[in-house]
Amino acid sequence: MRSVAVWAFAVCAALAACSPAPVLKLPPVPLAVAYKEAAPWTAAQPADALPRAAWWTLYGDAELDGLQQRLIEHSADLAAALARYQQSRAVTDQIRAAQTPTLGGSLNMQRDRQAELRPLRVLGPLSPDRYAQNTLGVDLEYEVDVWGRVRSAVAAGVANERAAQADLESARLALQAQLADSYIALRGLDRDEALLRDSESAYAKALAMTQQRHDGGIVSGLDLARAQAQLESLRSQRQQSQAQRALLEHAIAALVGESPSNFTIAPRLAEIALPAVPVGLPSTLLQRRADIAAAERRVAAANAGLGIARAAWFPAVTLSALGGFQSKDIGRFIVAPNLWWAIGPTLAGAIFDGGRRDAEIVRVQGLLDEAGAKYRGTVIGAFQQVEDNLALLAHYGAAAQSEQAAVAASQRSLGYAMSRYREGAASYLEVVASQTATLQAQRNALDLATRQRRASVQLIRALGGGWQAPG
Helix, strand or coil: CHHHHHHHHHHHHHHHHCCCCCCCCCCCCCCCCCCHHHCCCCCCCCCCCCCHHHHHHHHCCHHHHHHHHHHHHHCHHHHHHHHHHHHHHHHHHHHHHHHCCEEEEEEEEEEEECCCCCCCCCCHHHCCCEEEEEEEEEEEEEEECCCCHHHHHHHHHHHHHHHHHHHHHHHHHHHHHHHHHHHHHHHHHHHHHHHHHHHHHHHHHHHHHHHHHHHCCCCCHHHHHHHHHHHHHHHHHHHHHHHHHHHHHHHHHHHCCCCHHHCCCCCCCCCCCCCCCCCCCHHHHHHHCHHHHHHHHHHHHHHHHHHHHHHCCCCEEEEEEEEEEEECCHHHCCCHHHEEEEEEEEEECCCCCCCHHHHHHHHHHHHHHHHHHHHHHHHHHHHHHHHHHHHHHHHHHHHHHHHHHHHHHHHHHHHHHHHHHHCCCCCHHHHHHHHHHHHHHHHHHHHHHHHHHHHHHHHHHHCCCCCCCCC
16 A cells, blocks of 8 residues: 555656646747848947946936936836736736645534424434534645646746736836937927027027118018018927927926926926947847847746646546534534544546637637737837837938038028128028028937937837946
């Protein structure tokens, strides 16, 4: 008997080590040796390690640093993402509880009356019509995970919890990038406002000069009308720029958990640095992106779910033990003669279910295929985002150099046009054309500088947020 027990234990242990879940295989994804758009971009090699959580400090703006801290502390979206992660952790803890025995207890004290004609009446007609029944009991139950159903459920729960954790990190990075992007755009509009304000002052002086020349009979009313139209058009552009800034300010207020009615960012000509971002190799992107990690873990969860569905074909083995005291006399309740117990294993499983288990396997296999396709799409989308922003940075940089040359040329043209107008050698139409070209070139240069910095934010986000310098 001892030999049989040892062999039975060994067989159960061997079976418990097996799992009906297939070996996890992630879908293959196309992986390049290097980024196609990285060639024009100079990879930085910072001497110190930059914490992942503070990548925005690269832009060298203390106010942006403060806003990011307020985002972490007060963002409603971030709080919701954290709550979703906590829910996932709780679900995983509930699933883990299936690996341990359950212990329950009960106390029942009741007074009964049985019918006179009750079938199989205890002691026949001599048994009392009224009697007391008091029961105190405990029960212990444990499912022996012979077929790996519980282990697969725990593996799926852990994978889902880790995916939720990655979702939290991804949500945090998305909100931080959105805040940095909005702040940089707002500071770009501050520079645009300063340019338009200076241009309005210059246009007003030009209008005053034209008014004097018109009053003196030197120029026609056509030149005066052109000067007035130019000034009013610029004022309209100013109002439009201020409207865009107001919307960005409101958006930042919502991101940091403030009411837009009570939130203000004072206009300032901030010097925002353009960081050089070391992009690394494409293969490192698979470990750095939280959304890729989340997609991978959901593949693992679906793979474990397939193990659960397959284990349903095998019977569940449950060990149970019950015991306690039972008596009609509450005064002599917990004594040896009133002791009762029951112990033994239970083997339970479905014999016929009309194909339900087969259908469940097909359904879970579909979930696994779907998770694999989403993983592959997430990876390819991540590479696209990196390539997109590398291209934007490179081409915006080249465009900014050309635009600066255009600004210098347009300013020389405006100087020549004003001189010719003062000397009476040209109409105000030349001045208007030169003013328009100069202002447009200056605004384009400012816009390109802002776009470069916003593209760098999106590149950092596409790379997973921050990096560690090579040691």
